[in-house]
Amino acid sequence: MSSLVLAGGGHSHALLLRRWAMQPHQRPPGLITLVSRSSTALYSGMVPGLIAGLYELESVAIDLRALADQAGVALVVAEITGLDPVARRLQLKQRPDLSYEWLSLNLGAITRQAAGAESALMPIKPLEPALAYLGAQDRHTLDASAADAPFRVVGSGLAAVETVLALRQRWPHRALELQVRAGHLHPSLHEALQRAGVHQLSGEAPSSASTGLLCTGSSAPPWLACSGLPCDPASGRVLTDSTLQVTGHPQLFAAGDCAEITSDPRPASGVWAVRAASPLARNLEAAIRGQRLQPWRPQRRALQLLGGFRNGQPTAWALRGSQLIGPHPLLWRWKRRIDARFMALFRRPSAMQSNAAMACRGCAAKLPAAPLEQALRDAGLAGDQVQPEDAALLPIQTDAPDNALIQSVDGFPALVSDPWLNGRLTALHACSDLWACGARVLAAQTVVTLPQAVPAEQASLLSQTLAGIRSALDPQGTPLIGGHTLESREGMAAAPLSRSLQVSLSVTGQCAHGFWQKTTLQAGDHLLISRPLGTGVLFAAAMAGAARPTALDTALEQMATSQHPLLDALLKLTQEQPGAIHAATDITGFGLLGHLGEMLSNPSLRVTLTANAIPALPQALELLEAGHASSLAPANRNAWSLLDPTKQGEPPVALILGDTPSVSARSRALLELLVDPQTCGPLLISVAPEVSQRLENDPMQPWRRIGVVHSAKAPSP
Template sequence: MLADHFLLAGGGHTHALILRRWAMHPHLRPKGLITLINRSSRNIYSSMFPGIISRQYKFDDAVIDLASLANRSGVSFVIGEIIGLDPERKKLFLENRPPIGFSLLSLDVGSETFADFKNFAHIEEKLVAEIKPFRSSYEWIEQFDDDPILDSQPLTVIGSGHSAFEIVLALRKRWPRRPLRLQAYESKINKKFRKGLLAADIDLRTNQEFVRGPVLLCTGNKPQSWIQKSGLQVNHQGRVLTEDTLQAINKPHIFAVGDCGVIANRQRPASGVWAVRAAKPLALNIERLAKGLKPFSWHPQKIVLQLIGGHFKSSMPSGWALWGPFSIGPSSLIWKWKESIDRHFINIFDTSKDMKKVKAESNLLCRGCAAKVSEGTLKEALKEVDLQKLGDYPEDASMVSSSKGTGTLMQSVDGFPALISDPWLNARLTALHACSDIWASGASVISAQAVITLPVLNSYLQKELLVQSIAGIKSVLEPQGAKLIGGHTFESRNEPIEQITLGIEISLSINGILKPGQLPLNKRGLKPKDELLISRGLGSGVIFAGTMHGATSSEVLETTLDTLSQSQHFLLEDIKKPINQNLDSFVINACTDITGYGLLGHLGEMLKSSNHFRELRGESGLRIKLYPDSIPILKGAKKLLRSGFSSTFAQSNRSFFSLLNSFKNAPPLIDLDLGDIQHESIEHQVIKELIVDPQTCGPLLVSCPQNVSQILLNKGPWVRIGLVDEI
């Protein structure tokens, strides 16, 4: 059976290993669309989390980069919180976005901490935390690093399992002198572990004692509640019961592994060891099912070797080896053995070497707004068809009609090839990018039409991609009170690429309206002594370029996407009337959005248009002083620029460097105020590359008088980056 849309729900150890398998052996990857969904782009390797707490490892040392793995294996990647499943309708429900349909589904969504907060009603809520999710519990632990409350009240770890033991020993390494407790069922604590607790000066308490002070719950695992509500057969813990093939009972189109699944007649505890060992059987069955072959049964061993590690108060770290009822340790050699295994496991997911090879061997073309035609090519073409004015004095949006009764109708069009593999988020970014031209004219978006080109696929997959894309567009329009009123769809005539969703192309015609009596903002209104304000950071072009070459960390990419996916339509009220003014008065003199031509190119457009109209009025020309140190930069962008990365479209944009040069003893039109930065230094080159970096969903840029500037700066999120002056 061909998997039309195979969905990997969750980025647990099993799914991560399957992605690695397909990245290393692409011929094994099933045909069709495969999508991985996880709540974040990275997952912490559970076995190394105690080492993060003890400060033995940094977070980056112990995370699996799911976004990079998905990219390498030709799998689409979606960041989303799963909130429900309908096995019959084959729909997976996500928070704040439309459900995703599937033909085959594999669940590896991990688990939550089994906690009953009723037992801790006497404790202040902020003093109780669950060990999962790991990122949240670590942030909770950090708050006590310099908190004197622990000098008088011990921090108590509650739990009788191996996790609780390792966590409390990790806390001892983190806090050598602070009082710590482990509250557990005494009968469940290994005698050798008790000696370790004593050596680490950790107070062991019975589970019936009253708890005061901060509490960290390591009280076992439970699957998410939505799994139990899905109608799948589950055991008493809420784990999905499966056949030996890892397929859910009576639901052969659904697999379940890891903490959320268990073989019905071979039930094993939730453990990372079994999750790792399930990877190959699950991968083989997915691959066999995709070929129409019968899946085979897997018989996991009853007992597995488990290695436990921890730090005593003042000695070297030690480890214990457990095999069923038998245990060996503590021993520093076992600790070294465990550390070696953990480091090897996490290192097999390192993509940096492979991606350096990709960078050396390929010339990958950037997507998003970096896929546009160069300014020179565009101007030459427009000149030959007698439309030179459109190229010489471009505006973000065009006036369609105007009347005293209904106001002024503005229109713009924009779009690009898919920027990311998530079709919903890609469509949202495209719509936000297209709307920004209307916002830059000071108009409110009222409607849009879309042209969507889909890859050559079967009708089921095309429908799924179309549903996700249209929903992404609507997620931008509806909060603005705008509607998607029509459009057109095409089927591409190019061969589908490996990551199918990157074959989507979307263009949008956006309509906006200005109130009666309100004039549109434009690029040509720069005035002397105006201050230049920008609404958010630059650097999206180089971040996406770095992503294509595996140089951008998934954390940086996730942060960037989160920033770019935020609508800027709320800034309109600030732009149009930051103080009590009449509608026909210009509180903002000029406005544009920073997109494909970068900050320098768009400033050049504003200067050229403004100077042209000032010359017609017999006024002196204008120039701009730019303050590089003030320009906000997206996290990770400067590091990539220093490493020599750049968008493929930046090469064309470097023609705008001429704006920085003096000509015939005249000062440059745009003066970079370098301050203490040495001319032509590496830092100077980084600044120059940043201001020609092509932006997708870039910031708005306004030119306004100082009094208006101060109001906007006080209100935020605006940042002052320059000044307009006469030549």
């Protein structure tokens, strides 16, 4: 088996993944990893329509995370910074290098700028920062003074014309300029720009405008030329032969805008990137299997459809060679059908739909509360005298009780296919048990269970996992002092291999300012939560293809953010106000309500939660309303009993719905959010009102008040 890395999420690689998703037998054996700076890839043919407001972002974005899952390929979301072809290592920003045996480059391109020229304008490529820039310009355009400032597009190609016409549709009243080489535009395009009220500037000098876009052609990422690979001196594109193998490097392949076939050069264009997908796939598969490669000669000319607007209505031109036809609305309809057909390739067909009831991973893979409690009772580990905890004080006598040592253990099956990120998430999740007790983490040990694979692949998975664990521990000053590795005995793992990793950590900490308990709530306290809920339903919905990529990105960004700085701030507070934290826990597998029930051991106390104050991750409530839920949620719903009246009449937990109707899809979603299992979930603290006010008013702190603690009402006579 051989490790293959796909560098870049361009059109060629997206189509390659689709091929393996639809035809798994074509996928080469071994560990395959896609590295992309984003979890989505924007279809370039529809970006002008996106800029104009004809499309929503999601309708032009290819979901690489879902596509990789379907294809049995691991996804690493990271920026590539370099390549060492001798050591066969791909260098990533703020991540350990990725080793490979085979490498395929489909990186797209960046906007080319004149040598030595500096410009304040935003390059159109990469697309994601340029789109964010235009979003910021939307806000400025609403201001009358800013609207008077012209927005300039610099470039003489079709992309510049298409972009400025799209901007006219986006901003009907803002002054727009196109800086173009004299005599370069076709008369039909010149007329279209005049009709649109776009002022045309001639000249090849760098733009002096302060706001605008550079559409001045493209070049490959500069690190390619720095890697020592053969590259075109002008464009920086890596040179390949007709089999798409990099010249002089038979284990490297390249296609799309970052590459050029030496014998048949073609301009950078999405057309040729799409056409290159099939020969790239065939030759990659053949090379890895030791079979003969087939040469490919791209067509010399390709038809390009250029979108625009005429009197506010979409239209289009057709360009083949030097012949320009249009504009005409029929050409626009043709272009729209072609674009829709391309994007339809990446909609998940029914044959590739995942079972929505598939067992969830991460902390949602915990054993439900009922069988866990039964097992603990049967083993003599639960009862009136024994209360097992996620984190507990070590039974060691110390001269300073406030400096007690504490220990916890946690772990779960891989939540994501990126072993580095999975290691980081597992470590942060394990540390959370100690943070919730007011303890700094002193040391950690880990057990990593690896799938059966060739030694090189196991070594790569292990090194990435350990590096991810250390990325969570090192900022805390916490050493990884040891551990064990195991090899799974479940037979050969399904692709991707990284999904078969299982990681557990034992963490030891020290309570420098006293041990925060769960069960010491006080009447009058405010309950504060540190971050939104919803990770369980988001990852469950992702398996059914229902979660938006942006929502998963937001969830993963939150989960991968360490909460140890919050602990540091709370410990500083307790130094100033001893006993400020009355009780604390973290919200993990049993959900907010389940863990709140653990805190409510005092029968004389009650909690009132304000439903609309409980923060939720983007799309979480929408998915819960639609009926999606984690596979652990049904067992967690037993905690809803806390909302039922007791024999004394008052429920242990009251949920205030406010304006939300008690019988509605939204109220049901709010109830489901209470029992949604969380991985790397929030901290929950109980503090006096004056401490709550201090934390809520601190702009550097994320705490949000979601409820209050009060004494139980006396039973009616």
